[in-house]
Amino acid sequence: MELFDLIQTRRSIRKYTKQKIDRETLEKIATAGLYAPNAGGRQGTKILMIDDADLIEKIGVINANCENRNWNAGVSSDQPSIIDDKTIQSGFYGCQALAMVCIQKRSKTAVNGIGTAFVCAENMVLQACAEGVSSVIVGRAEATFQQPELEGLPEKMGLDPDFMPIVFVCLGYIDGPYPKAKPRNEGRLIFYP
Ligand SMILES: Cc1cc2nc3c(=O)[nH]c(=O)nc-3n(C[C@H](O)[C@H](O)[C@H](O)COP(=O)(O)O)c2cc1C
Known part of the structure; x- marks a missing residue:
């Protein structure tokens, strides 16, 4: 396409x-993220990729x-979010792989640090789409890992202690028909002149 x-x-x-996503495809998606534009040319993001569905579910429920x-945003009628449907248990929606985009803790309030993380996430989303893998970007990463049950988990999984997850990309194969593009x-x- x-x-x-x-x-x-x-x-x-x-x-x-x-359905699981094979390792080669996950590596390709993550590599697209690593090639994203990055503030100051610092390549300031790290990606922690999890493909353990039970662990993803555990973190997702906390997320x-x-x-x-409890607010009414009307995010999506065909792909309801946790805001639209309060019965959804996991903020990761049963996805089979989870990419956590991580930045240095000292960058968490810097617009360029956050921006670098989100363009990395977007590169992964687009590469996933090209591979026939569906995705959704999910927030609340800092709040998720501030919960006592998850404290210290990123470090245990191998993340440098001065880094923190800032945004998630859920990855998996769609269950049901692919929704239409939104107008x-x-x-x-706005063009000028
Ligand atoms: C910064 C950002 C944070 C998002 N956080 C969430 C989230 O926490 N949960 C969720 O289900 N979707 C989340 N989304 C996905 C948006 O809801 C989605 O992109 C938007 O509704 C437009 O729908 P579309 O991507 O299908 O075009 C997020 C998107 C962005 C860009």
């Missing part, structure tokens, strides 16, 4: 089958409940 078509048809997916989810709101593109 042409990149432009892929960008226009990609959707955030929140229903996954139990779903670590901040207030874009008017007035968001």
Whole structure:
């Protein structure tokens, strides 16, 4: 698929089958993240990739409940989020692999540090789409690992102690039909002159 078509048809997916993603494909998706633009040329992100579904579920349940989810955002009708459907247990929606994009702790309030993490996540999302793997970006990473049950876990999994997860990318094969692209709101593109 042409990149432009892929960008226009990609959707955030929140229903996954139990099919695993093979290691080679996960490496390719993660490598796309490592090649993302990065502030100051510092390559300031690290990616911690988990493909243990039980552990993903455990972290996902904590992720779903670590901040207030009782607001009515109407995120998605065809791929409901934890805000839309309060019966969803895991903030990672049963995905089979989880990429945690990590940055240095001292960068967590720096716009360039956070921006570097999110462009890394977006590169992974697009590469995943090209591989036929669905995804959704999920937030609340800092709050998730502040919960007592998970304290110190990233370090135990091999992350440098001065790094922290800042955003998640859920990865898996879609369960059900792929949703249609959402139309874009008017007035968001301004040309000058
Ligand atoms: C910074 C960021 C944080 C997001 N956090 C979440 C999240 O915590 N949970 C979730 O289900 N989706 C999350 N999303 C996905 C958005 O809800 C989704 O991109 C948006 O509704 C547009 O839908 P689409 O990606 O299908 O076009 C996040 C997206 C971004 C860019």
